[in-house]
Amino acid sequence: xxxxxxxxxxxxxxxxxxxxxxxxxxxxxxxxxxxxxxxxxxxxxxxxxxxxxxxxxxxxxxxxxxxxxxxxxxxxxxxxxxxxxxxxxxxxxxxxxxxxxxxxxxxxxxxxxxxxxxxxxxxxxxxxxxxxxxxxxxxxxxxxxxxxxxxxxxxxxxxxxxxxxxxxxxxxxxxxxxxxxxxxxxxxxxxxxxxxxxxxxxxxxxxxxxxxxxxxxxxxxxxxxxxxxxxxxxxxxxxxxxxxxxxxxxxxxxxxxxxxxxxxxxxxxxxxxxxxxxxxxxxxxxxxxxxxxxxxxxxxxxxxxxxxxxxxxxxxxxx
Amino acid sequence: xxxxxxxxxxxxxxxxxxxxxxxxxxxxxxxxxxxxxxxxxxxxxxxxxxxxxxxxxxxxxxxxxxxxxxxxxxxxxxxxxxxxxxxxxxxxxxxxxxxxxxxxxxxxxxxxxxxxxxxxxxxxxxxxxxxxxxxxxxxxxxxxxxxxxxxxxxxxxxxxxxxxxxxxxxxxxxxxxxxxxxxxxxxxxxxxxxxxxxxxxxxxxxxxxxxxxxxxxxxxxxxxxxxxxxxxxxxxxxxxxxxxxxxxxxxxxxxxxxxxxxxxxxxxxxxxxxxxxxxxxxxxxxxxxxxxxxxxxxxxxxxxxxxxxxxxxxxxxxxxxxxxxxxxxxxxxxxxxxxx
Amino acid sequence: xxxxxxxxxxxxxxxxxxxxxxxxxxxxxxxxxxxxxxxxxxxxxxxxxxxxxxxxxxxxxxxxxxxxxxxxxxxxxxxxxxxxxxxxxxxxxxxxxxxxxxxxxxxxxxxxxxxxxxxxxxxxxxxxxxxxxxxxxxxxxxxxxxxxxxxxxxxxxxxxxxxxxxxxxxxxxxxxxxxxxxxxxxxxxxxxxxxxxxxxxxxxxxxxxxxxxxxxxxxxxxxxxxxxxxxxxxxxxxxxxxxxxxxxxxxxxxxxxxxxxxxxxxxxxxxxxxxxxxxxxxx
Numbered sequence: 001x002x003x004x005x006x007x008x009x010x011x012x013x014x015x016x017x018x019x020x021x022x023x024x025x026x027x028x029x030x031x032x033x034x035x036x037x038x039x040x041x042x043x044x045x046x047x048x049x050x051x052x053x054x055x056x057x058x059x060x061x062x063x064x065x066x067x068x069x070x071x072x073x074x075x076x077x078x079x080x081x082x083x084x085x086x087x088x089x090x091x092x093x094x095x096x097x098x099x100x101x102x103x104x105x106x107x108x109x110x111x112x113x114x115x116x117x118x119x120x121x122x123x124x125x126x127x128x129x130x131x132x133x134x135x136x137x138x139x140x141x142x143x144x145x146x147x148x149x150x151x152x153x154x155x156x157x158x159x160x161x162x163x164x165x166x167x168x169x170x171x172x173x174x175x176x177x178x179x180x181x182x183x184x185x186x187x188x189x190x191x192x193x194x195x196x197x198x199x200x201x202x203x204x205x206x207x208x209x210x211x212x213x214x215x216x217x218x219x220x221x222x223x224x225x226x227x228x229x230x231x232x233x234x235x236x237x238x239x240x241x242x243x244x245x246x247x248x249x250x251x252x253x254x255x256x257x258x259x260x261x262x263x264x265x266x267x268x269x270x271x272x273x274x275x276x277x278x279x280x281x282x283x284x285x286x287x288x289x290x291x292x293x294x295x296x297x298x299x300x301x302x303x304x305x306x307x308x309x310x311x312x313x314x315x316x317x318x319x
Numbered sequence: 320x321x322x323x324x325x326x327x328x329x330x331x332x333x334x335x336x337x338x339x340x341x342x343x344x345x346x347x348x349x350x351x352x353x354x355x356x357x358x359x360x361x362x363x364x365x366x367x368x369x370x371x372x373x374x375x376x377x378x379x380x381x382x383x384x385x386x387x388x389x390x391x392x393x394x395x396x397x398x399x400x401x402x403x404x405x406x407x408x409x410x411x412x413x414x415x416x417x418x419x420x421x422x423x424x425x426x427x428x429x430x431x432x433x434x435x436x437x438x439x440x441x442x443x444x445x446x447x448x449x450x451x452x453x454x455x456x457x458x459x460x461x462x463x464x465x466x467x468x469x470x471x472x473x474x475x476x477x478x479x480x481x482x483x484x485x486x487x488x489x490x491x492x493x494x495x496x497x498x499x500x501x502x503x504x505x506x507x508x509x510x511x512x513x514x515x516x517x518x519x520x521x522x523x524x525x526x527x528x529x530x531x532x533x534x535x536x537x538x539x540x541x542x543x544x545x546x547x548x549x550x551x552x553x554x555x556x557x558x559x560x561x562x563x564x565x566x567x568x569x570x571x572x573x574x575x576x577x578x579x580x581x582x583x584x585x586x587x588x589x590x591x592x593x594x595x596x597x598x599x600x601x602x603x604x605x606x607x608x609x610x611x612x613x614x615x616x617x618x619x620x621x622x623x624x625x626x627x628x629x630x631x632x633x634x635x636x637x638x639x640x641x642x643x644x645x646x647x648x649x650x651x652x653x654x655x656x657x658x659x
Numbered sequence: 660x661x662x663x664x665x666x667x668x669x670x671x672x673x674x675x676x677x678x679x680x681x682x683x684x685x686x687x688x689x690x691x692x693x694x695x696x697x698x699x700x701x702x703x704x705x706x707x708x709x710x711x712x713x714x715x716x717x718x719x720x721x722x723x724x725x726x727x728x729x730x731x732x733x734x735x736x737x738x739x740x741x742x743x744x745x746x747x748x749x750x751x752x753x754x755x756x757x758x759x760x761x762x763x764x765x766x767x768x769x770x771x772x773x774x775x776x777x778x779x780x781x782x783x784x785x786x787x788x789x790x791x792x793x794x795x796x797x798x799x800x801x802x803x804x805x806x807x808x809x810x811x812x813x814x815x816x817x818x819x820x821x822x823x824x825x826x827x828x829x830x831x832x833x834x835x836x837x838x839x840x841x842x843x844x845x846x847x848x849x850x851x852x853x854x855x856x857x858x859x860x861x862x863x864x865x866x867x868x869x870x871x872x873x874x875x876x877x878x879x880x881x882x883x884x885x886x887x888x889x890x891x892x893x894x895x896x897x898x899x900x901x902x903x904x905x906x907x908x909x910x911x912x913x914x915x916x917x918x919x920x921x922x923x924x925x926x927x928x929x930x931x932x933x934x935x936x937x938x939x940x941x942x
Binding site (some may be wrong): 346348350355357360361363364367374376377379391392393455475520521522527528530531543544547548610 | 700714715716717788792793794875876878879880882883884887888891901903904
């Protein structure tokens with residue numbers, strides 16, 4: 001390869017390569033910038049939520065009113081909606097996801113397992129707005145015309161399945177979030193299950209267990225920390241989802257008992273109202289909601305990382 | 320590897336720099352109401368064809384957001400169907416807000432009922448009842464009374480309203496507050512209210528979208544959104560007792576009184592206007608222009624306003640907005656010089 | 660009455676079949692998604708879509724040329740800001756880092772990775788939009804860069820560390836200093852993995868909408884400057900999907916197909932690069 005003429009850029013690069021100290025300093029600066037920017041992020045959230053925190057204090061978390069005109073703000077409907085839709089999502093995706101993970105780790109031949117895992121992991125790459133687009137035109141009509149009326153007919157005596165079948169609402173949001181969390185639960189649970197030593201399975205089978213019994217009573221408990229970790233990770237993702245949720249949840253800032261009712265989540269209201277937040281208190285309330293969401297997801301993510309590390313032992317390579 | 324990275328980086332950087340200097344048009348950024356968005360976008364398109372050096376990027380994010388972005392200075396001008404209150408204007412210290420009414424429009428009750436294609440008649444009682452939730456089924460006797468020839472299904476009414484801060488909401492709730500003491504005490508009038516029930520949609524388009532997709536639903540949108548989407552919309556009983564459907568004539572009739580007595584700052588409400596032919600849920604819609612625009616932007620905005628108030632009005636009829644009364648236009652043309 | 664063994668075997672068969680059903684359901688979801696997008700979007704892809712600007716609401720026709728280019732611009736800005744930080748920061752963590760500071764860096768990178776995208780949008784708004792008094796492509800690019808950095812950082816560190824020490828020692832033995840060793844020996848050895856991380860970072864942010872809602876806002880036309888609002892595909896898809904216009908729905912499907920296609924291609928390309936790299940490294 002012929003040497004190109006020495007440009008200014010090349011000279012600079014050469015100087016860089018010649019100096020260990022320079023290299024150390026430059027890379028240190030970039031690494032430090034990651035640290036600094038994250039600290040700054042937390043700081044900005046804290047500062048901009050100050051007017052709201054000062055006015056409402058901790059009661060912000062348990063107040064139901066959201067009244068921008070009279071500047072009375074409370075986070076409860078959004079915390080409720082966020083947690084409810086995420087739990088719904090997990091109730092659907094955990095059984096399906098762990099079931100699929102078991103199939104892929106214990107039963108499927110390796111090539112099928114890898115192929116299916118690959119496909120499922122591609123689901124994680126689908127942008128949220130596309131899930132929302134699909135949900136509006138396929139899931140919501142399905143909910144409104146078939147699923148919700150069916151639930152009302154069969155389980156309508158329960159307060160959670162009462163009220164009009166809008167299609168939009170907590171349930172639709174829960175279902176789309178479930179689809180969005182499949183990849184995390186399947187992928188990580190499968191890895192946790194695969195990390196269980198063969199001896200465990202073989203011991204169980206040697207004692208006369210059926211394959212299901214060996215899997216369910218020995219392998220899964222052994223991998224449970226990783227599986228729980230995957231659930232936390234999926235939960236953290238579900239809590240922060242914005243677009244798919246705001247497109248199907250009905251955008252109603254109140255608390256409803258029924259799953260068929262419209263609601264709101266923290267991420268959805270920030271997305272909808274941020275540009276029209278007049279005044280420091282209104283803006284502060286929205287930023288405070290963001291701070292609350294941030295704190296919840298930090299705690300979940302940290303717990304998830306710890307649990308997953310404990311089971312798959314992947315962390316040892318990077319420490 | 321570093322060499323290649325640097326080369327790519329430099330190429331990318333130069334591409335960005337080149338890209339950013341290739342189109343020399345003056346871009347004016349604006350944001351606000353969805354109520355007039357259809358005609359505004361048409362205007363900006365047509366005006367750009369006449370003056371290719373002026374490009375007005377209008378983001379229809381709601382009157383509330385239009386007011387907020389104007390206040391925080393992130394846009395060159397705003398747009399709203401609710402005139403700014405004294406308190407809102409008081410928050411702005413850097414400039415005065417000049418209200419320019421641009422067109423007239425009507426907010427209509429738009430519905431999607433299975434098996435029904437008729438034009439329904441609504442009264443203050445039925446509208447406030449539906450939106451308060453006291454009338455919850457389409458086969459309610461009160462609806463039947465005003466629509467004796469219509470066979471309503473036995474179906475729950477799904478209400479659609481705005482989820483964002485909306486001038487259209489203000490016009491709707493302002494009307495309901497004037498005609499229904501119950502509404503006034505329970506909900507009131509504003510860009511953002513505590514809706515007793517219903518689904519929230521973003522923008523006039525969002526509400527239209529919900530109603531279009533959801534059987535047995537009702538919402539409120541600016542007339543053009545119902546017309547463009549071939550959706551059914553009803554009549555409303557005005558203060559003279561006539562059931563009037565929103566159109567060019569009825570909305571113009573609502574503005575007749577205000578045209579004669581327009582205040583100097585142009586902030587006026589024409590809901591529940593008197594007159595046999597007046598559509599009761601009509602409103603002006605304003606562009607909110609800061610008084611401190613300068614330089615090329617000032618000239619561009621002033622020229623645009625002059626065009627929109629005269630030539631631009633000819634696009635109104637085709638998009639079902641009503642034109643401004645002539646005395647109002649002359650008064651506004653005098654205000655244009657206040658932008659300095 | 661069934662014997663206990665028979666019951667257990669029956670349960671075994673039932674449960675194992677169920678797990679297969681679970682897999683079928685979850686995998687088929689991807690096909691359903693792709694199927695819908697292809698079915699609805701493919702018919703709407705035409706030359707206009709890629710070359711024309713959007714029309715006024717309610718008018719038929721037009722395209723999303725400005726959104727396609729705008730997305731490209733915002734992602735490019737994100738790459739220019741985010742990739743050097745991730746790459747060089749990863750080099751620091753793998754090659755230079757001491758005892759304590761790298762722990763802080765890694766922890767905060769993980770923290771940043773877990774921040775919900777809407778909150779990233781809030782931060783970018785406070786840091787760029789407010790001082791600038793304008794929505795801009797810079798603000799959108801900055802927000803996306805923040806989301807790319809942790810991915811690039813962690814993957815760069817991971818793949819640099821997986822380069823065997825023998826290579827490092829060999830290079831030192833030949834007289835090269837540390838900087839030269841990194842640039843000429845280690846990074847090239849790990850380049851497939853690092854590239855994978857960068858591609859995945861781009862793929863992650865390409866479809867993000869929430870951080871752009873109040874940073875780059877949106878634009879009806881071409882943006883003339885980077886300090887102005889700019890059109891992007893995800894924001895236009897959102898706007899069109901919630902509207903009542905059939906023509907906009909059609910275009911939203913097409914845009915969704917284009918966006919998803921790009922994201923999936925990037926993901927598959929990243930994995931392919933990685934698998935080739937792994938094979939090369941082992942041999």
